[in-house]
Amino acid sequence: MRDVSIAGIGLTPVGEHWEISLRDLAQEAASEALDNAGTTAVDAIYVANALAGQISRQEHLGPLVADVLGLRGVEAIRVEAADASGGMALRQAYLAVASGAIETALVVGVEKFTDLVASPRQSALASSLDAEFEAEQGATPAAMAALIMQRYLYEYGLTLEAFAGFSENAHANGALNEHAMYRNRLRPGMFASAPVVAPPVGLFDAAPEGDGAAALVISSSEHARDMGAVPVRIVASAAASDSLAVQDRANPLALEAARISARKAFQQAGLGPDDIDLFELHDSFTIMAALSLEAAGFAETGQGHRMARPEMIGLGGSLPIGTFGGLKARGNPGGATGVYQAVEIVQQLRGVAGKNQVEGARIGMAQNLGAMGGTAVTHIFQPLD
Amino acid sequence: MEVARHWRLRKQRYTLPEVTPNDVMGPLAGQQSMSAANGAVLTMQAERVEASRVTTGEVYSWTTVFNPPFDFEEQAPYFLAMIRMDDGALLTAQLTDLDEEPQIGMRVEMVTRKLRTDGPAGMIIYGYKFRKNL
Numbered sequence: 001m002r003d004v005s006i007a008g009i010g011l012t013p014v015g016e017h018w019e020i021s022l023r024d025l026a027q028e029a030a031s032e033a034l035d036n037a038g039t040t041a042v043d044a045i046y047v048a049n050a051l052a053g054q055i056s057r058q059e060h061l062g063p064l065v066a067d068v069l070g071l072r073g074v075e076a077i078r079v080e081a082a083d084a085s086g087g088m089a090l091r092q093a094y095l096a097v098a099s100g101a102i103e104t105a106l107v108v109g110v111e112k113f114t115d116l117v118a119s120p121r122q123s124a125l126a127s128s129l130d131a132e133f134e135a136e137q138g139a140t141p142a143a144m145a146a147l148i149m150q151r152y153l154y155e156y157g158l159t160l161e162a163f164a165g166f167s168e169n170a171h172a173n174g175a176l177n178e179h180a181m182y183r184n185r186l187r188p189g190m191f192a193s194a195p196v197v198a199p200p201v202g203l204f205d206a207a208p209e210g211d212g213a214a215a216l217v218i219s220s221s222e223h224a225r226d227m228g229a230v231p232v233r234i235v236a237s238a239a240a241s242d243s244l245a246v247q248d249r250a251n252p253l254a255l256e257a258a259r260i261s262a263r264k265a266f267q268q269a270g271l272g273p274d275d276i277d278l279f280e281l282h283d284s285f286t287i288m289a290a291l292s293l294e295a296a297g298f299a300e301t302g303q304g305h306r307m308a309r310p311e312m313i314g315l316g317g318s319l320p321i322g323t324f325g326g327l328k329a330r331g332n333p334g335g336a337t338g339v340y341q342a343v344e345i346v347q348q349l350r351g352v353a354g355k356n357q358v359e360g361a362r363i364g365m366a367q368n369l370g371a372m373g374g375t376a377v378t379h380i381f382q383p384l385d
Numbered sequence: 386m387e388v389a390r391h392w393r394l395r396k397q398r399y400t401l402p403e404v405t406p407n408d409v410m411g412p413l414a415g416q417q418s419m420s421a422a423n424g425a426v427l428t429m430q431a432e433r434v435e436a437s438r439v440t441t442g443e444v445y446s447w448t449t450v451f452n453p454p455f456d457f458e459e460q461a462p463y464f465l466a467m468i469r470m471d472d473g474a475l476l477t478a479q480l481t482d483l484d485e486e487p488q489i490g491m492r493v494e495m496v497t498r499k500l501r502t503d504g505p506a507g508m509i510i511y512g513y514k515f516r517k518n519l
Contacts, residue, residue: 118452119452119453119454119455119456119457119458120455122452122453122454122455123454123455123456126454132394132397133476133477134477135454136500136510136512137465137477137478137479137500137512138450138453138454138457138460138463138465138479138500138501139450139465139477140450140452140453140454142452143448143450143465144477146448147446147447147448147465147466147467147477148446150446150447150448150489151445151446151467151489154446154489196449196451197451197452198448198449198450198451198452198465199448199449200448201448245477246467246477247467247474247475247476247477248475252445252446252467252475
């Protein structure tokens with residue numbers, strides 16, 4: 001297997017982009033990434049997307065994105081793994097380049113949520129759950145997160161306030177990020193008084209769905225050195241699966257796929273949790289942030305919520321998370337999320353994160369989850385030189 | 386119209402406790418779960434399912450759905466729960482016929498109810514829900 005690096009990055013702001021189509025979002029982010037890498041010579045395109053078929057009535061995204069980039073003829077495929085599509089697409093590109101079959105790949109994550117609203121959007125979101133055992137009962141991702149969170153609060157004798165720090169951290173970091181969907185800090189008391197989404201999940205527990213696109217140029221490390229920007233090496237790439245239906249898990253409060261993928265990633269990199277300088281986790285709901293921290297080995301079982309304090313997860317904390325606002329404040333761009341996470345870590349490791357910079361960051365980790373954790377993809381990154 | 390999709394789930398929807406592992410589907414049918422401790426695959430045994438006529442359990446967790454999917458709007462808000470059946474299986478299902486807020490541990494029993502209508506001209510889809518033990 002060859003050494004693989006990220007040679008270029010691009011992204012759009014996440015938000016309600018009524019005036020921008022799916023293809024235009026993809027074009028904007030991908031063009032920026034190609035410019036950043038200083039190349040248009042890509043051998044394959046991996047498009048990460050979760051719901052375009054339902055929301056935009058557009059499947060077959062590979063040729064759509066290739067065409068809009070002026071790259072007709074290049075092989076192009078869409079990767080779908082719910083909101084883990086981005087991490088999974090990055091992994092497919094990594095494997096292709098590492099194998100030597102592909103020299104340079106373009107990963108484009110794109111999601112266009114806002115063309116649907118209300119119950120039709122909820123139906124689209126619910127398609128990432130088990131159709132027969134969850135969605136057919138009227139479940140949505142927010143409802144499933146609520147079921148997990150309700151039991152977590154019960155098991156560990158907690159109140160919702162235990163999770164406030166995750167949301168406050170996300171909004172504090174999002175306030176500094178010009179690409180963030182929400183740039184407001186949470187004032188004291190706002191979390192506790194938020195409208196209820198699905199009890200106990202409140203408005204500030206749930207990440208807002210937003211339109212957005214992000215892109216990466218992936219190449220062999222040898223080749224990436226000769227390209228236009230500072231390369232960042234992918235030192236580990238691992239994915240795992242869990243039961244799609246939460247009811248089929250031995251412990252519904254444990255993210256088994258996240259645990260397996262993190263363990264495999266640490267093994268590949270020869271690193272452990274103490275070595276990680278920043279962690280872009282999948283905070284689609286605050287409970288998922290806590291469970292992700294537990295699954296990845298940063299907290300003991302049932303103790304993930306204890307990390308929701310600035311001295312631990314803030315930009316200057318022991319393990320900064322959601323450094324550009326995470327899904328909660330930067331916004332949740334669905335199947336593009338995993339690509340955003342990688343782009344943001346590259347910015348951190350290049351030292352170009354501006355006001356969101358984690359000082360001295362050398363090793364970054366991203367964990368991208370699909371729906372309630374049926375898919376988990378973990379990557380670890382380091383500067384190449 | 387999705388008639389066949391729902392027709393093939395009729396045992397799961399209407400007679401869940403009588404589903405056997407030889408039937409196609411079901412959380413009770415040959416369910417496997419991965420032990421986090423040792424990685425061993427535990428199969429919830431066929432005997433349990435065959436011996437089971439369990440229709441009762443208790444609320445493992447619950448929430449209220451205010452933002453429903455398409456075709457569920459007229460029911461909203463509704464209680465969604467996970468039920469720990471008395472034979473150990475876990476099921477995601479709606480709570481029905483309930484005038485009070487559910488509690489974790491509340492005893493419930495399975496009933497057949499309308500889940501939704503498949504669009505204005507579609508079939509009515511029935512299935513299991515749970516109500517407080519009478």
